[in-house]
Amino acid sequence: MDTAEFRRRGKEMVDYVADYLENIESRQVYPDVQPGYLRTLIPEDAPQEPETYEDVVKDIERVIMPGVTHWHSPYFFAYFPTANSFPALLADMLSGAIGCIGFSWAASPACTELETVMLDWLGKMLKLPEEFLAGTEGKGGGVIQGTASEATLVALLAARSRILKRILNDDPEKQEANIISRLVAYSSDQAHSSVERAALIGGVKMKKIPTDCKFAVRGEAFQKILEEDKAAGLIPFYFCATLGTTPSCAFDRITEIGPICNAEQLWLHIDAAYAGSAFICPEFRPLLDGVEFADSFNFNPHKWMLVNFDCSTMWVKNRSDIIGAFKMDPLYLKHDHQESGTHWQIPLGRRFRSLKMWFVFRMYGLRGLQEHIRKVPLALIVLVSSQGSNELNEALLKKINSARTIHLVPCQLAGRFVLRFAVCSRTTESRHVQEAWAHISKLATELLHQPSH
Numbered sequence: 001m002d003t004a005e006f007r008r009r010g011k012e013m014v015d016y017v018a019d020y021l022e023n024i025e026s027r028q029v030y031p032d033v034q035p036g037y038l039r040t041l042i043p044e045d046a047p048q049e050p051e052t053y054e055d056v057v058k059d060i061e062r063v064i065m066p067g068v069t070h071w072h073s074p075y076f077f078a079y080f081p082t083a084n085s086f087p088a089l090l091a092d093m094l095s096g097a098i099g100c101i102g103f104s105w106a107a108s109p110a111c112t113e114l115e116t117v118m119l120d121w122l123g124k125m126l127k128l129p130e131e132f133l134a135g136t137e138g139k140g141g142g143v144i145q146g147t148a149s150e151a152t153l154v155a156l157l158a159a160r161s162r163i164l165k166r167i168l169n170d171d172p173e174k175q176e177a178n179i180i181s182r183l184v185a186y187s188s189d190q191a192h193s194s195v196e197r198a199a200l201i202g203g204v205k206m207k208k209i210p211t212d213c214k215f216a217v218r219g220e221a222f223q224k225i226l227e228e229d230k231a232a233g234l235i236p237f238y239f240c241a242t243l244g245t246t247p248s249c250a251f252d253r254i255t256e257i258g259p260i261c262n263a264e265q266l267w268l269h270i271d272a273a274y275a276g277s278a279f280i281c282p283e284f285r286p287l288l289d290g291v292e293f294a295d296s297f298n299f300n301p302h303k304w305m306l307v308n309f310d311c312s313t314m315w316v317k318n319r320s321d322i323i324g325a326f327k328m329d330p331l332y333l334k335h336d337h338q339e340s341g342t343h344w345q346i347p348l349g350r351r352f353r354s355l356k357m358w359f360v361f362r363m364y365g366l367r368g369l370q371e372h373i374r375k376v377p378l379a380l381i382v383l384v385s386s387q388g389s390n391e392l393n394e395a396l397l398k399k400i401n402s403a404r405t406i407h408l409v410p411c412q413l414a415g416r417f418v419l420r421f422a423v424c425s426r427t428t429e430s431r432h433v434q435e436a437w438a439h440i441s442k443l444a445t446e447l448l449h450q451p452s453h
């Protein structure tokens with residue numbers, strides 16, 4: 001493809017994308033295909049000879065679309081939202097064109113610098129404490145990670161490295177392996193599975209703190225387990241609190257947990273992957289009170305802030321904690337300006353992801369972003385049929401998803417199988433939710449009148 005054809009095809013692709021998104025409502029939200037469907041539709045080997053662009057494009061509707069779950073359909077109510085906006089799509093195109101790998105400042109100064117400034121902009125929108133901002137001489141700062149899972153892991157690894165250093169500083173005779181075997185991390189019993197996985201990857205124990213009747217971790221419950229563990233010779237070092245849990249959007253009481261973590265020198269990380277976007281609205285900001293006790297804070301603008309995947313923003317109070325844990329200095333990364341993202345994350349390579357934040361923040365403005373949040377504030381509902389056993393709820397979900405009109409996923413909540421209903425698409429209007437509710441009610445009534453129930 002030469003430049004002239006790229007100009008033409010690029011415009012055609014923009015039209016295709018615009019049509020796709022404009023008419024997405026008419027596509028079936030959840031596909032009908034069976035596992036392995038795609039292999040039968042395309043050749044077993046890559047083509048020997050080049051094909052034309054037309055050849056490729058005509059297979060989008062034949063091969064790809066029949067197997068797409070349309071996350072941006074207004075009838076998609078599963079998981080959590082994933083962001084999609086035109087400014088972000090365009091910025092991603094530019095990022096692809098620049099195509100830099102911003103692993104150091106010198107590898108592309110604009111990539112590193114825009115990211116630092118965007119994280120400060122966003123940190124200010126959230127009214128994060130000053131210590132989390134880089135400013136021109138602050139000790140904190142933010143970085144874009146790919147996902148919340150990575151942020152949780154990075155924080156855990158940094159915490160592990162910090163405690164090891166502290167203990168070995170006090171007593172250089174201690175064995176590192178012995179210390180690591182006694183480390184213990186904590187989270188809520190409602191935390192996302194990625195939190196437990198971070199401990200697994202980090203090679204440390206993790207304990208789940210039981211939650212109260214609102215599915216929140218309280219200070220007292222945490223303190224009790226902490227004391228038991230210390231008495232048993234364990235070394236508590238990390239707490240991952242959740243603001244907006246995945247099953248029910250519950251908020252751990254960080255105002256209670258935070259002071260305990262600070263007094264005991266535990267690293268407090270906050271995972272607000274979904275709910276974090278809401279904190280740009282003054283009326284939701286109180287839910288973030290207590291963040292001043294945290295060492296690190298993370299949420300996903302790629303969920304609810306109109307910045308397409310992947311964009312998970314993470315702030316730390318003390319960036320030397322993170323840089324200290326991950327720093328490697330091969331000669332090709334050495335240069336005068338060391339404040340680059342490479343030392344803040346697991347991979348070396350990083351895309352120019354801050355461009356999409358810049359486009360979105362400027363073209364929506366804080367006011368536009370707040371309006372987007374207020375359109376469907378913290379829109380996660382958990383549905384349980386009041387007459388229902390777990391089996392009945394399971395049967396209802398199956399009936400809903402096989403009808404293909406809307407798409408939902410379940411979760412476990414206090415031992416019950418429940419249906420989660422999350423408003424996801426930027427284009428969902430109240431009529432879609434009303435239609436969905438009528439549809440669910442109808443299927444539930446049918447189910448209750450079947451003789452087997």
Ligand SMILES: *Cc1c(COP(=O)(O)O)cnc(C)c1O
Binds near residue numbers: 242272273274300
């Ligand atoms: C969605 C979610 C995650 C996982 O996010 P990724 O960015 O996909 O890793 C983690 N924690 C919470 C609370 C979530 O809602």
